[in-house]
């Protein structure tokens with residue numbers, strides 16, 4: 001009998017149980033091995049970049065907050081920083097610290113969410129429930145300090161909208177202590193569990209050079225040993241806080257998991273530092289209703305990596321162009337690079353390893 | 364504020380190779396519409412510093428793709444093709460304007476100059 | 489208890505839920521997932537999250553309809569067996585919300601499929617979602633009874 005090479009096409013998505021978001025991959029499979037992968041997007045594409053023509057620059061803050069529900073505060077922050085640079089105003093110090101606090105809380109909840117989804121992807125439902133239970137504490141903090149659980153919309157051009165008073169800050173620190181304890185437990189499970197190691201060690205390896213030249217960002221990049229973290233450029237109040245980018249050498253899914261778990265501890269530490277150093281003062285400054293003409297760029301480190309905002313204005317109330325390069329969009333190339341050669345069973349883990357956020361990617 | 368220098372259309376590949384060989388990371392390409400011309404800004408990064416150059420093209424010109432040099436440019440160039448209708452030569456993987464938009468979506472929705480027609484047929488490859 | 493009664497009872501008491509994300513911003517989706525986790529625990533109402541439209545009784549949709557996913561949504565809806573109930577979670581699913589004016593957005597999901605329960609909020613709170621799902625379960629019960637009557641008339 002002649003053995004033919006059997007190629008079959010397997011569609012992955014758009015509606016599937018692993019990810020809550022629709023992503024479609026067309027996988028060409030040969031003997032259980034993926035030889036080619038073609039992504040197809042567009043199930044979430046809304047065309048938000050064009051809304052700048054219909055909403056003025058203040059209303060746009062609310063729109064960019066809704067690009068993605070997981071890191072919404074950071075989108076607002078990045079956008080506001082870009083507009084502030086364009087106008088040339090300086091935000092009050094207190095507002096900068098508050099932005100850091102909310103951003104870091106978002107990072108913790110995003111990483112916990114991702115950790116749960118990863119556990120779910122390889123069938124460890126118990127761990128999924130556990131990490132989502134820890135996450136609820138962060139959601140409580142967000143609700144108490146900002147008024148909403150998921151999309152908090154605290155940023156405005158020129159500062160922030162809400163304040164955290166000292167009593168609330170004390171309560172917040174108490175809650176964080178418990179969160180830290182639970183995350184330590186998660187950390188222990190992750191480092192000792194057989195199942196997790198089996199499913200993540202050596203899966204989706206990116207070498208240092210590959211990760212660097214493929215333009216990957218965030219934990220994927222740092223998991224491959226490249227210490228690039230936008231927060232070290234010192235936007236908002238990060239210049240006064242003490243931290244180092246977290247780096248792991250191995251470049252596989254396990255290394256990325258460790259990076260993310262260690263980043264949660266780092267974020268907790270940053271929130272503590274920010275609360276201990278926060279100065280008194282105004283929350284926001286008044287801005288003029290019209291923009292000057294010009295361009296500006298702002299880069300912010302989100303849980304998934306660096307987001308890049310480009311804005312251009314010709315004067316007037318409305319921006320002329322808004323361009324957002326989201327972290328998952330930058331990481332797509334690395335996903336397409338990792339998929340060929342993997343086995344079919346690893347595809348969900350590989351898709352999750354870059355922590356895809358489809359609604360960011362498609363905007 | 365960004366500083367970017369203008370290059371000619373033919374020089375794009377040469378410039379991109381230069382950046383690649385000197386260890387710059389690709390950040391993104393941004394397409395703008397300026398007085399019935401398109402301006403594409405190429406942005407690279409090294410050590411947290413951004414470096415950019417840009418080209419002006421008329422709507423009928425084809426832009427040489429840099430996706431052979433920087434694989435990461437692939438989704439970006441496909442997106443620009445889709446949203447503005449700018450054509451790229453030698454894309455590694457051409458989605459033919461169906462990366463984000465469905466078959467019933469408006470054509471090149473982010474540009475006011477219409478230069479592309481969608482040919483019906485193959486869906487996503 | 490005969491087989492018919494058994495099926496009837498379990499149908500009313502344990503509807504299966506299918507979640508589909510149209511073009512939402514993720515905010516509502518993570519709240520729906522949060523409903524399944526220990527703190528809110530949707531399963532105490534017998535609701536189980538499933539991934540297959542053919543097993544599902546309640547379709548939970550988040551986000552607006554865009555030009556690409558309207559076919560997918562319709563497809564999923566058609567595959568579900570009767571009786572079925574649709575819950576629209578979030579203002580996006582109800583009217584288009586923030587994204588209403590964007591070029592690729594058609595509006596609320598009721599442009600494509602009939603909706604029984606609207607859950608407002610941006611994002612809808614887990615409490616509201618659970619309330620909406622509970623209402624959906626009651627509507628499902630009604631629909632089931634109506635269907636039974638129709639069958640008897642036809643007999």
Ligand code: SF4
Pocket residue numbers: 066069151511512513514515516517550551577578579580581585586609610611612
């Ligand atoms: S209703 Fe709000 S939170 Fe929900 S999907 Fe729409 S924009 Fe996101």
